[in-house]
Amino acid sequence: xxxxxxxxxxxxxxxxxxxxxxxxxxxxxxxxxxxxxxxxxxxxxxxxxxxxxxxxxxxxxxxxxxxxxxxxxxxxxxxxxxxxxxxxxxxxxxxxxxxxxxxxxxxxxxxxxxxxxxxxxxxxxxxxxxxxxxxxxxxxxxxxxxxxxxxxxxxxxxxxxxxxxxxxxxxxxxxxxxxxxxxxxxxxxxxxxxxxxxxxxxxxxxxxxxxxxxxxxxxxxxxxxxxxxxxxxxxxxxxxxxxxxxxxxxxxxxxxxxxxxxxxxxxxxxxxxxxxxxxxxxxxxxxxxxxxxxxxxxxxxxxxxxxxxxxxxxxxxxxxxxxxxxxxxxxxxxxxxxxxxxxxxxxxxxxxxxxxxxxxxxxxxxxxxxxxxxxxxxxxxxxxxxxxxxxxxxxxxxxxxxxxxxxxxxxxxxxxxxxxxxxxxxxxxxxxxxxxxxxxxxxxxxxxxxxxxxxxxxxxxxxxxxxxxxxxxxxxxxxxxxxxxxxxxxxxxxxxxxxxxxxxxxxxxxxxxxxxxxxxxxxxxxxxxxxxxxxxxxxxxxxxxxxxxxxxxxxxxxxxxxxxxx
Numbered sequence: 001x002x003x004x005x006x007x008x009x010x011x012x013x014x015x016x017x018x019x020x021x022x023x024x025x026x027x028x029x030x031x032x033x034x035x036x037x038x039x040x041x042x043x044x045x046x047x048x049x050x051x052x053x054x055x056x057x058x059x060x061x062x063x064x065x066x067x068x069x070x071x072x073x074x075x076x077x078x079x080x081x082x083x084x085x086x087x088x089x090x091x092x093x094x095x096x097x098x099x100x101x102x103x104x105x106x107x108x109x110x111x112x113x114x115x116x117x118x119x120x121x122x123x124x125x126x127x128x129x130x131x132x133x134x135x136x137x138x139x140x141x142x143x144x145x146x147x148x149x150x151x152x153x154x155x156x157x158x159x160x161x162x163x164x165x166x167x168x169x170x171x172x173x174x175x176x177x178x179x180x181x182x183x184x185x186x187x188x189x190x191x192x193x194x195x196x197x198x199x200x201x202x203x204x205x206x207x208x209x210x211x212x213x214x215x216x217x218x219x220x221x222x223x224x225x226x227x228x229x230x231x232x233x234x235x236x237x238x239x240x241x242x243x244x245x246x247x248x249x250x251x252x253x254x255x256x257x258x259x260x261x262x263x264x265x266x267x268x269x270x271x272x273x274x275x276x277x278x279x280x281x282x283x284x285x286x287x288x289x290x291x292x293x294x295x296x297x298x299x300x301x302x303x304x305x306x307x308x309x310x311x312x313x314x315x316x317x318x319x320x321x322x323x324x325x326x327x328x329x330x331x332x333x334x335x336x337x338x339x340x341x342x343x344x345x346x347x348x349x350x351x352x353x354x355x356x357x358x359x360x361x362x363x364x365x366x367x368x369x370x371x372x373x374x375x376x377x378x379x380x381x382x383x384x385x386x387x388x389x390x391x392x393x394x395x396x397x398x399x400x401x402x403x404x405x406x407x408x409x410x411x412x413x414x415x416x417x418x419x420x421x422x423x424x425x426x427x428x429x430x431x432x433x434x435x436x437x438x439x440x441x442x443x444x445x446x447x448x449x450x451x452x453x454x455x456x457x458x459x460x461x462x463x464x465x466x467x468x469x470x471x472x473x474x475x476x477x478x479x480x481x482x483x484x485x486x487x488x489x490x491x492x493x494x495x496x497x498x499x500x501x502x503x504x505x506x507x508x509x510x511x512x513x514x515x516x517x518x519x520x521x522x523x524x525x526x527x528x529x530x531x532x533x534x535x536x537x538x539x540x541x542x543x544x545x546x547x548x549x550x551x552x553x554x555x556x557x558x559x560x561x562x563x564x565x566x
Contacts, residue, residue: 021045021046021072021075021076022043022044022045022046022071022072022075022076023043023044023045023046024041024042024043024044025041025042025044026041027039027040027041027091028040028041028042030084030108030109030112031108031112032087032094032101032104032105032108033104033108036087036092036093036094037092037093038057038084038085038086038087038092038093038094038105038109039062039084039085039090039091039092039093040062040082040083040084040085040109041062041063041067041071041082041083042080042081042082042118043071043072043074043075043080043081043082043083044075044080044118045075045076045078045079045080049118050117050118050119050120051078051079051080051118051119051120052078052079052080052119052120052122052123052124052147052319052323052324053079053080053081053082053113053114053116053119053120053122053123053124053323054074054079054080054081054082054123054124054125054126054319054323055082055084055109055110055113055123055124055125055126056070056081056082056083056084056125056126056127056131057084057085057086057102057105057106057109057125057127057131057134058083058084058085058086058089058127058130058131059085059086059089059090059096059098059130059131059182060130060131060187061085061089061090061186061187062083062084062085062090062091063090067083070312071083073312074316077316078324079319079323080113080116080118080119082109082113084109086101086102086105086134087101087105088185089182089185089186090185090186096182096184096185096217097217098130098179098182098217099133099137099158099234100233100234102133102134102137102138103137103138103140103141103233103236104141105138106125106134106135106137106138106139106141106143107138107141107143109138110123110125110138110143110145110146111143111144111145113145114144114145120323121145122145122147122322122323122324123143123145123146123147123323124146124147124148124149124150124318124319124322124323125138125139125146125148125149125150126149126150126152126315127150127151127152128151128152128153128154128292129152129153129154129155129257129290130155132151132152132153132154132155132260133154133155133158133236135149135151135154136149136151136154136236136237136264137234137235137236139236139243139245139247140236140239140240140242140243141242142242142243142244142273146245147245147246147322147323148245148246148247148248148318148319148321148322148323149245149246149247149248150247150248150250150315150318150319151247151248151249151250151261151264152250152251152292153250153251153252153255153257153258153261153290153292154257154260154261154264155257155260156237156257156259156260156263157231157234157235157236157237157238158221158231158234158235159224159227159231159234159235159477160227160477161257161259161260164221166468166470166519166520167259167467167468167494167496168447168467168468168469168470168473168493168494168520169469169470169472169473169477169480170447170468170470170520170521170523170530171204171221171222171225171520171521171530171531172397172400172518172519172520172521173198173199173201173204173207173517173518173520173521174195174199174393174395174396174397174400174518174519175397176198176207176208176211176215176218177190177193177195177198177211177395177396177397177398178396178397179208179215179217179218180193180208180211180213180215181397183213183215183217188213190396192212193211193212195395195396196395198210198211198395199395199517199518202524202533202534202536203531203532203533203534204222204521204530204531204532205219205222205223205531205532222530222531222532223531223532225480225529225530225531226473226477226478226479226480227477227478228478237260237263237264237267240264240267240268240271240272241271241272241273242273243268243272243273243277244272244273244274244276244277245277245280246277246280246281246318246321246322247264247265247268247280247281247282248282248284248314248315248318249261249262249264249265249281249282249283249284250283250284250285250286250292250311251284251285251288251292252285252286252287252288252289252290252292252293253285253286253287253288253337253339253465253497253498253499253500254287254288254289254290254298254399254401254402254403255288255289255290255292256289256290256399256400256401257290258285258465258496258497259494259496259497261283261285262283262285262350262432262497265281265283265350266350268281269281269349280322281333282318282333282334282335283333283334283335283336283350284314284334284335284336285335285336285337285497285499286307286309286337287303287307287337287339287342288307289399289402290398290399290400291399292311293308293309293311294308295307295308296308298402298403299402299403299404299405300403300405300460301339301402301403301462303337303339303342304342306342306343306344307337307342331346332346332347332348333348333349334346334347334348334349334350334352335347336352336430336499337499338428338430338499338500338501338563338564339403339498339499339500339501340454340500340501340502340503341426341428341501341564343564345563345564346563347563350431351431351432351556352430352431352556352558352562352563354558354559354562355430355431355556355557355558356556356557356558357431357554357555357556358370358554358555358556358557359552359553359554360420360508360510360552360553360554360555361373361545361550361551361552362379362416362418362510362512362543362545362550362551362552362553363376363418363545364376364377364545366416366417366418366419367418367419367420368418368419368420368508368509368510368553369420372547372550373545373546373547373550374546374547375546375547376545376546377546378542378543378544378545378546379416379542379543379545380540380541380542380543381413381414381415381416381513381514381541382413382414382538382539382540382541383414383446383513383514383515383525383538383539383540383541384414384538385515385522385523385524385525385536385537385538386536387414388515388516388517388522389409389412389414389415389449389513389514389515389516389517390409390516390517391466391516391517391518391519391520392404392405392406392409392463393518393519395518400519401463401519402463403462403463403464404462404463405460405461405462406451406453406461406462406463406511407459407460407461410461410511414513414514414515415511415512415513416511416512416513416543417509417510417511417512418509418510418512419455419507419508419509419510420507420508420509421507422457422504422505422506422507423502423503423504423505423506423507423508424504425504426501426502426503426504426560427501427502427557427560428499428500428501428502428557428558428559428560428563429464429498429499429500429501429502429508429555429556429557429558430498430499430500430556430557430558430563431497431498431499431556431558432494432495432496432497432556433452433464433465433467433494433495433496433497433498433553433554433555433556434467434492434493434494434495434553434554435450435467435492435493435495435510435551435552435553435554436490436491436492436493436551436552437450437490437491437493437512437543437551438488438489438490438491438543438544438545438549438550438551439488439489439491439541439542439543439544439551440485440486440487440488440489440541440542440544441471441483441485441525441539441540441541441542442485442486442539442540442541443471443483443485443525443526443527443537443539444482444483444484444485444525444526444527445470445471445472445482445483445523445525445526445527446470446471446483446514446523446525446539446541447468447469447470447471447514447515447520447523448468448469448471448491448493448512448513448514448541449466449467449468449511449512449513449514449515449516449520450466450467450468450493450495450510450511450512450553451463451465451466451495451510451511451513451516452464452465452466452495452498452508452509452510452553452555453508453509453510453511454500454502454506454507454508454509455506455507455508455509456506457505457506461509464498464500465495465496465497465498466495466496466511466516467493467494467495467496468493468516468520469491469492469493470523471483471489471491472527474489474490474491474492482527488542488544488549495553501560508555510553512543514539514541522536524536524537525537525538525539
């Protein structure tokens with residue numbers, strides 16, 4: 001946990017600067033439109049003059065060593081670095097309500113920076129995770145002096161992001177630990193709570209009390225269990241038409257908010273306010289967890305010495321281009337890391353031009369094949385929320401899974417497996433993953449999970465990515481509707497993204513289940529309001545794969561010669 005929190009404020013390992021080259025003013029007050037003032041630490045080059053500004057607004061304490069190191073490094077490169085505690089946190093005034101004030105407060109902070117005597121009027125923003133989100137929710141409000149952003153591992157719109165609810169509409173029990181950490185104005189002690197035990201608590205609504213700290217913010221998200229007007233002010237991904245800013249989008253293949261970064265890149269490339277803004281987007285995805293660029297190894301998998309990059313140099317180059325007007329060499333707009341081959345490559349766009357999106361059908365006897373099924377019997381399993389299918393992860397919000405080995409989990413009887421034959425030659429699987437299941441349940445509400453895995457010849461079963469859908473949200477998050485027991489429905493599932501060189505002799509496997517606990521809460525199968533009941537019942541699930549109801553996944557394959565020179 002300590003490693004994760006440090007990594008959240010360290011953007012990279014920037015070069016050191018000597019203390020006397022930077023002038024620092026602590027606790028400078030920035031007025032917001034409603035009279036609340038936020039606390040800022042301002043780091044300027046010691047030499048008098050006007051400089052472009054890099055703004056970072058955080059709920060994780062602007063006074064940390066990581067922020068100090070980054071701020072001095074930017075000041076040494078000719079920038080004013082402004083670190084701000086968000087409203088209600090640290091030294092800032094106002095009430096801490098996660099997400100609610102970040103758009104307007106971000107706008108006001110950007111424009112304040114532009115007006116200062118030490119500012120050229122060009123402002124860039126930077127930050128990861130929540131700090132990535134708060135950049136976007138400010139950017140779609142079009143502050144006139146916002147000139148560029150660097151968003152690392154940002155969250156998607158809060159309702160559908162894994163940090164609050166899954167992209168299929170299921171709450172994430174582990175997020176109670178984040179609400180506990182950020183309760184009050186300073187960070188709370190995480191080691192005082194047994195998070196593994198707490199994740200089993202029902203109902204979700206009272207997890208805060210079970211953790212020993214009642215939290216109105218936690219309860220508010222659980223009680224707003226559909227995407228209604230309450231969530232509207234917190235959204236940004238429906239407003240890219242209003243954004244007019246060059247953006248550097250950065251994430252990792254095992255970032256647990258990874259889904260947002262490609263979505264934001266595509267959203268800005270296709271819908272940004274101007275042709276210039278649509279052209280000024282860059283995407284970088286490495287083999288990283290949520291702590292971007294922090295390690296070359298996750299679990300058993302070592303991604304090699306090139307996995308960790310000069311991230312600070314990349315960020316400075318981006319700001320030099322858009323805040324200082326420096327020319328840069330022509331380059332492709334997308335840079336990706338192919339896992340297993342452990343190589344970086346460049347592409348013209350995302351998804352990669354030339355990608356073949358191939359349907360792989362769930363077939364009888366656990367086969368996964370490109371040929372459509374005929375008259376095949378359905379597959380069945382029983383889902384018991386009292387004994388849910390596990391998702392391999394640490395129990396707090398710090399990191400939800402990685403390239404974990406699911407060989408032992410797959411011995412359970414509450415999941416289905418579908419596997420390809422061994423690949424005859426190495427193939428690049430790189431792009432968005434999706435699935436369509438035709439399924440029935442004995443319950444009035446339930447979940448369906450899809451996981452895509454790489455099966456190694458030695459028996460290691462590596463998770464690539466996964467997704468889920470809650471049955472009541474099958475037609476959208478605004479209009480939940482229970483299902484009729486026994487009826488067959490089509491469920492479309494976003495399985496996020498991956499970029500893996502599937503080596504010769506490896507196989508691709510698809511896992512279908514009805515829980516991934518504790519990444520997602522256990523659907524009790526009762527159809528009651530989400531998060532409010534401790535009552536559970538067993539559900540009998542049926543997955544169809546016949547001529548009229550052909551369940552499948554869509555896998556994106558890129559010819560190796562398109563991305564790697566011989």
